Amino acid sequence: xxxxxxxxxxxxxxxxxxxxxxxxxxxxxxxxxxxxxxxxxxxxxxxxxxxxxxxxxxxxxxxxxxxxxxxxxxxxxxxxxxxxxxxxxxxxxxxxxxxxxxxxxxxxxxxxxxxxxxxxxxxxxxxxxxxxxxxxxxxxxxxxxxxxxxxxxxxxxxxxxxxxxxxxxxxxxxxxxxxxxxxxxxxxxxxxxxxxxxxxxxxxxxxxxxxxxxxxxxxxxxxxxxxxxxxxxxxxxxxxxxxxxxxxxxxxxxxxxxxxxxxxxxxxxxxxxxxxxxxxxxxxxxxxxxxxxxxxxxxxxxxxxxxxxxxxxxxxxxxxxxxxxxxxxxxxxxxxxxxxxxxxxxxxxxxxxxxxxxxxxxxxxxxxxxxxxxxxxxxxxxxxxxxxxxxxxxxxxxxxxxxxxxxxxxxxxxxxxxxxxxxxxxxxxxxxxxxxxxxxxxxxxxxxxxxxxxxxxxx
Amino acid sequence: xxxxxxxxxxxxxxxxxxxxxxxxxxxxxxxxxxxxxxxxxxxxxxxxxxxxxxxxxxxxxxxxxxxxxxxxxxxxxxxxxxxxxxxxxxxxxxxxxxxxxxxxxxxxxxxxxxxxxxxxxxxxxxxxxxxxxxxxxxxxxxxxxxxxxxxxxxxxxxxxxxxxxxxxxxxxxxxxxxxxxxxxxxxxxxxxxxxxxxxxxxxxxxxxxxxxxxxxxxxxxxxxxxxxxxxxxxxxxxxxxxxxxxxxxxxxxxxxxxxxxxxxxxxxxxxxxxxxxxxxxxxxxxxxxxxxxxxxxxxxxxxxxxxxxxxxxxxxxxxxxxxxxxxxxxxxxxxxxxxxxxxxxxxxxxxxxxxxxxxxxxxxxxxxxxxxxxxxxxxxxxxxxxxxxxxxxxxxxxxxxxxxxxxxxxxxxxxxxxxxxxxxxxxxxxxxxxxxxxxxxxxxxxxxxxxxxxxxxxx
Numbered sequence: 001x002x003x004x005x006x007x008x009x010x011x012x013x014x015x016x017x018x019x020x021x022x023x024x025x026x027x028x029x030x031x032x033x034x035x036x037x038x039x040x041x042x043x044x045x046x047x048x049x050x051x052x053x054x055x056x057x058x059x060x061x062x063x064x065x066x067x068x069x070x071x072x073x074x075x076x077x078x079x080x081x082x083x084x085x086x087x088x089x090x091x092x093x094x095x096x097x098x099x100x101x102x103x104x105x106x107x108x109x110x111x112x113x114x115x116x117x118x119x120x121x122x123x124x125x126x127x128x129x130x131x132x133x134x135x136x137x138x139x140x141x142x143x144x145x146x147x148x149x150x151x152x153x154x155x156x157x158x159x160x161x162x163x164x165x166x167x168x169x170x171x172x173x174x175x176x177x178x179x180x181x182x183x184x185x186x187x188x189x190x191x192x193x194x195x196x197x198x199x200x201x202x203x204x205x206x207x208x209x210x211x212x213x214x215x216x217x218x219x220x221x222x223x224x225x226x227x228x229x230x231x232x233x234x235x236x237x238x239x240x241x242x243x244x245x246x247x248x249x250x251x252x253x254x255x256x257x258x259x260x261x262x263x264x265x266x267x268x269x270x271x272x273x274x275x276x277x278x279x280x281x282x283x284x285x286x287x288x289x290x291x292x293x294x295x296x297x298x299x300x301x302x303x304x305x306x307x308x309x310x311x312x313x314x315x316x317x318x319x320x321x322x323x324x325x326x327x328x329x330x331x332x333x334x335x336x337x338x339x340x341x342x343x344x345x346x347x348x349x350x351x352x353x354x355x356x357x358x359x360x361x362x363x364x365x366x367x368x369x370x371x372x373x374x375x376x377x378x379x380x381x382x383x384x385x386x387x388x389x390x391x392x393x394x395x396x397x398x399x400x401x402x403x404x405x406x407x408x409x410x411x412x413x414x415x416x417x418x419x420x421x422x423x424x425x426x427x428x429x430x431x432x433x434x435x436x437x438x439x440x441x442x443x444x445x446x447x448x449x450x451x452x453x454x455x456x457x458x459x
Numbered sequence: 460x461x462x463x464x465x466x467x468x469x470x471x472x473x474x475x476x477x478x479x480x481x482x483x484x485x486x487x488x489x490x491x492x493x494x495x496x497x498x499x500x501x502x503x504x505x506x507x508x509x510x511x512x513x514x515x516x517x518x519x520x521x522x523x524x525x526x527x528x529x530x531x532x533x534x535x536x537x538x539x540x541x542x543x544x545x546x547x548x549x550x551x552x553x554x555x556x557x558x559x560x561x562x563x564x565x566x567x568x569x570x571x572x573x574x575x576x577x578x579x580x581x582x583x584x585x586x587x588x589x590x591x592x593x594x595x596x597x598x599x600x601x602x603x604x605x606x607x608x609x610x611x612x613x614x615x616x617x618x619x620x621x622x623x624x625x626x627x628x629x630x631x632x633x634x635x636x637x638x639x640x641x642x643x644x645x646x647x648x649x650x651x652x653x654x655x656x657x658x659x660x661x662x663x664x665x666x667x668x669x670x671x672x673x674x675x676x677x678x679x680x681x682x683x684x685x686x687x688x689x690x691x692x693x694x695x696x697x698x699x700x701x702x703x704x705x706x707x708x709x710x711x712x713x714x715x716x717x718x719x720x721x722x723x724x725x726x727x728x729x730x731x732x733x734x735x736x737x738x739x740x741x742x743x744x745x746x747x748x749x750x751x752x753x754x755x756x757x758x759x760x761x762x763x764x765x766x767x768x769x770x771x772x773x774x775x776x777x778x779x780x781x782x783x784x785x786x787x788x789x790x791x792x793x794x795x796x797x798x799x800x801x802x803x804x805x806x807x808x809x810x811x812x813x814x815x816x817x818x819x820x821x822x823x824x825x826x827x828x829x830x831x832x833x834x835x836x837x838x839x840x841x842x843x844x845x846x847x848x849x850x851x852x853x854x855x856x857x858x859x860x861x862x863x864x865x866x867x868x869x870x871x872x873x874x875x876x877x878x879x880x881x882x883x884x885x886x887x888x889x890x891x892x893x894x895x896x897x898x899x900x901x902x903x904x905x906x907x908x909x910x911x912x913x914x915x916x917x918x
Contacts, residue, residue, distance in 0.1 A: 052779065052785075053752040053779075053781070054723075054783055054785055055752075055753060055780070056723025056724070057635060057693070057723065057725050058635075058782060058784070060631060060634070063632070064786075072797075073797055096586065099585045100583070100585065102579055102580055103577045103578055103583065108575055108578040109574075109575070111574035111577075111806060112570075112571040112572075112575050113571075116567055116568070116571045118768075119566075121561055121902075124560070124561045124562065124765070125768045126559065126768050126900075127767045127768060130532075159770075159801075162799070162800070163799065163801065166798070170625070170629070172519060175517065175519070187799075191798060194795065194798065195629075233514075233516045233517075263515070265514065265516070266514050266516050290512075293511070294512070306577070306585065308586045308801075309585050309586060309587050309805035310577070310805060310806060311618075311801065311804045311805075322513045323513070323514060323517060324515050324518070326511075332522045335525060336522075338532055339621075339625070340646075340653070341621070341622055341625070342618070342621050344770070344804075345768070345769055345807050346768035346769060346770075347574065347806050348807075441585075443580075
């Protein structure tokens, strides 16, 4: 997905790879606690002798197709390089969509209680059901899909939406075709490449072969022109959208479901930001009549409860969704979950259950409102500076247009001059070129300070 | 893998599937709390109308190759059916290898503390590094691989060995060949089938095409005859072995590493039971000279700390391991981990770190010793009854021979007559036919009661 140059010399045919820009990857100085920057250290330096033993196992050619690094580790790398250059800088990250506010006590208390209970005979539990604990599945079904005909048995609890996207790709296999919004969350395309669903990457157009990129721009209201969209087996669709922050309306989602029904496609609907919706846009694809026969929905507690590190999400695979031969998709997904996964942590699940209690729901709502206030501050800042700004209303992401400029150049300019980390839009696909995604996750004082610096830069 | 008949009528070409044996899957009566039996409810009943909308997406043909259900859910299903038949029976499970003893307080305290800290500004953490927290990686490296040349950066923390096996299969892709011990843990073969590495299943020989089944029997000391083993890209090897409980000696593992070096293969070494070793057998494949250039090792806190529900494991991908083109395997595994996974739960990782403290290591050792006492009781019981019994010395599994009998028949006989759940050996591959795996995970009084019932049955 990544439409940027690899900063290090990594070649699929080379037996060695270089350290980044000459600075050591092993230095502990670039690894502050609780920072993602030490992902630099993630892979140890391999032997660089030509005489090293090599296995006869061929590298998976799909892996070789992947371009450069996954977007967010690449951003972390650039952040670390910046810190080396400016060791005293107060870097503020509005980059990766990582939650920053403490988890409400009603939720962590439940996890602490469950942890402690594991030391008692009565409270101990070992393997849980791979599909998730019954109470949690029931609570998710009733809380988010109460009147939509989605039942407990349709819910598969997971360790997060990204992980489930990958499991869904294993379910579909390598012989399906797929469409994505362009721009979109990189994991859709990258997991598709890994599974062998795509062709090669074409650097001139910044696209992989055999993927339908559904362009989403300000001109089309960030909703693709379905009349010119090729039919594919799978349609990944995220609303509220990451990165554009746009939300599809009821009418638009009705069009999408109709399109999928006519095309015989399966929609994988990512609703990880649905609780940020403050207008009457649908919060679930299953609000659209007929969606249960054409859609899977994946979601997460990450951005609702600050569970990015706790890891808990879910996927809805309705019993009504059938392959062309009539076989239920849920039956195969269940097999994937049982074979390739062993359920989310029981402690995280206790937290999820607390999230869905009356107090938990209120507490989650308060945190979401806090981030939405951040979003408004960021939107106001860029608007006051004369930028065209999108998103932000129903999502914690603000999508800022820098017409005619390279996203990575803007990213570098902002980092260099204000010590702020954003996310370059082109990292989400060619349709993101010329945009920057600004995340509203952050402490209030940091968001205010960031906006102050931006005002100085672009005044 | 499963060499048994599907109990329900599930056809890949049918648009409906029947409920199991006529009893409702939706009854809450068969779903006691904290039981795996409710996996029966995992997939809701699909619409059985021929007029239902079907997508045009073809079912993944690899999924269609899989035989019946994954072994352990199938056992859970039979257990539930037994409970329906004998609602007052005190069923004791020595079946799935699920830990039963409370987690030592030193470990759960750390998890409770980390949970609570997430409610504070200082203690909150969001996304961690996908590869795991630095301190935990370092602690795993020093505790288990201190003098073996394995470094922190070679360690990838995960949510369990089963999950990592699947991620490793994504890494390898569909064009590799693989070998497994026969019998072996079903996830190796099933994930291989899902990834498309295998041919069809041959019901007459209970094997998939294009897999090398390395027969492990009492006659060869449960170590395969490598002189007649076909060369494959990948060799899955588990020691101490699940299900046979046997452990490969240093000499045998030296042979295995030599075989892999000569064949150009990659060994995926599963050491999830290594802490159960009480003799001088190697606890890691990396104790064998030259292994770092040919082996990956996957392991887990599940059976050490009772973390089957907490979910925490790790995989070692040494920097010295190279594909045929010299590209480091770790580099691609890192990409898989970053794209398809988002790290283990931060709370679980806090637990893992506590496990590796001096007090935690002692506490884990005590629990392991408790299970090893259970093992000795079970071994003595079957031995006294005149059975040939294997394993048990270095593993929590006892492998009991019932020559000339079907494993599922023996499983059914024991369940019917003693209300004990075991695991049929044939569920682990054709080489397991005629054996039963008895797990030593259980409360002492249950193990004693189980042995009493077995003595009555087989006296």
